[in-house]
Amino acid sequence: TEEEVQAYMKKEGGHLVIYQGVVYEVGEYMEQHPGGQDLLEDELGTNIDDKFEEAEHTKSAKNIFKDLEVVGKMKNHDETSTGSSDELQTRGGASHMDGASLGCTRDFDYSTGLWEQIWQCDWTFEEYYVYINEPKVLVNPVRDLRLFKHPLREFITKTPWWLIPLFWVPVVAVM
Known part of the structure; x- marks a missing residue:
């Protein structure tokens, strides 16, 4: 859940967000974000699926996720889940971010x-x-x-x- 991700952030440190069921470390990217570091700081530890789509990010912006460190995946994640009943899995790759959609x-x-x-x-x-x-x-x-x-x-x-x-x-x- 988002609570588990936030607890992990407090315990281990880091700057984590959840996107499409994958937990990413965005600390290295925060200063490079075109909208500014403040936008990402407000979303740390949360699921950013809806806000990412609302901001109408480009395909190239989505492709940036393949270069970010994957901390873990949410269990039982599908496209319709809101992230409220998900559980954090162990570290793994984000195969859905292969850039093929560019x-x-x-x-x-x-x-x-x-x-x-x-x-x-x-x-x-x-x-x-x-x-x-x-x-x-x-x-x-x-x-x-x-x-x-x-x-x-x-x-x-x-x-x-x-x-x-x-x-x-x-x-x-x-x-």
Whole structure:
């Protein structure tokens, strides 16, 4: 039950939520949440199924759950249960969060540069459009999305906005 999850949180610590019958540790993701950490803090220890759907999260947001640590599963969980008669099971995987429901069917390696992977894909404009418009949030561990394999190229893409005019204005002025 939610009470058992809350008791577990008090005893073991952590930041737990229940989604689709699975108990997730969301502590690592809380600072990355686009709506802010406060939204998740209010829901710790509770079932977030209804609130997640009410907020009209994207498929990509749902896909983030596959990267979160699974603490356990609720026993006797089905799609119609409210979580009130559920019991916490032991740790396990969240097989229903495999990302298969996402619009993009490409499987990219986010630990290496994306530019080359995207360039080598043979896909339609619609597939590309779906992929580009799905936000990518990399959790567990939290990290940035890499565009290039080479560290120097990657470093250059992360320059502050003001550095570009600082470099180019004198160059153009001399010409």
